[in-house]
Amino acid sequence: xxxxxxxxxxxxxxxxxxxxxxxxxxxxxxxxxxxxxxxxxxxxxxxxxxxxxxxxxxxxxxxxxxxxxxxxxxxxxxxxxxxxxxxxxxxxxxxxxxxxxxxxxxxxxxxxx
Amino acid sequence: xxxxxxxxxxxxxxxxxxxxxxxxxxxxxxxxxxxxxxxxxxxxxxxxxxxxxxxxxxxxxxxxxxxxxxxxxxxxxxxxxxxxxxxxxxxxxxxxxxxxxxxxxxxxxxxx
Numbered sequence: 001x002x003x004x005x006x007x008x009x010x011x012x013x014x015x016x017x018x019x020x021x022x023x024x025x026x027x028x029x030x031x032x033x034x035x036x037x038x039x040x041x042x043x044x045x046x047x048x049x050x051x052x053x054x055x056x057x058x059x060x061x062x063x064x065x066x067x068x069x070x071x072x073x074x075x076x077x078x079x080x081x082x083x084x085x086x087x088x089x090x091x092x093x094x095x096x097x098x099x100x101x102x103x104x105x106x107x108x109x110x111x112x113x
Numbered sequence: 114x115x116x117x118x119x120x121x122x123x124x125x126x127x128x129x130x131x132x133x134x135x136x137x138x139x140x141x142x143x144x145x146x147x148x149x150x151x152x153x154x155x156x157x158x159x160x161x162x163x164x165x166x167x168x169x170x171x172x173x174x175x176x177x178x179x180x181x182x183x184x185x186x187x188x189x190x191x192x193x194x195x196x197x198x199x200x201x202x203x204x205x206x207x208x209x210x211x212x213x214x215x216x217x218x219x220x221x222x223x224x225x
Contacts, residue, residue: 001172004155030211041201041219048213086155090211098163099144099210100171103155 002027002091006104021072021107023087031090038083077111119217126194134189136204144207145187149200194224
């Protein structure tokens with residue numbers, strides 16, 4: 001099956017700093033999503049981005065499908081950005097996938113005041 | 114707009130007991146999924162459904178059964194709970210296969 005690798009595994013920032021999280025995947029994808037899991041365990045949709053670039057406030061994401069990676073940018077980080085960021089992909093490489101997502105291991109982000 | 118709702122939010126079971134987790138979505142989505150999340154890991158797919166009356170196995174189906182009798186509901190059953198099934202369970206739904214998935218708030222299950 002498809003492999004999804006996220007880096008870095010851990011990231012510690014001071015409030016106001018910028019950061020880039022990376023997601024590499026081993027095969028072509030027809031769906032890629034970024035999620036934020038907050039300290040209460042809730043999964044929050046950030047971006048649905050199988051290709052191209054999107055921005056939402058201080059967050060933006062870029063997926064370069066041909067090179068099999070996606071980047072999540074967080075600017076002017078805040079303490080509320082703390083949590084785990086997951087990349088998840090869906091691939092048709094082995095036939096119809098029915099929207100089944102394969103998750104990376106996540107990046108644990110800690111933002112200090 | 115409730116989205117995806119899971120019941121219950123927390124549960125403690127004794128080894129060998131059975132239980133059913135309920136997932137309900139109000140978005141008229143065709144596809145529904147059950148995932149589990151273990152400490153320090155991403156989510157892994159247990160079972161999924163591509164429409165009312167259909168179910169299929171995911172990556173880690175052993176020890177679980179599912180049913181999709183109504184389009185809006187997807188049930189996950191544990192017939193004989195084991196400590197290895199201690200986990201956080203997430204339900205998700207999508208309208209079509211290649212569209213955005215929406216997740217419930219999770220169910221934290223502890224088997225002692």
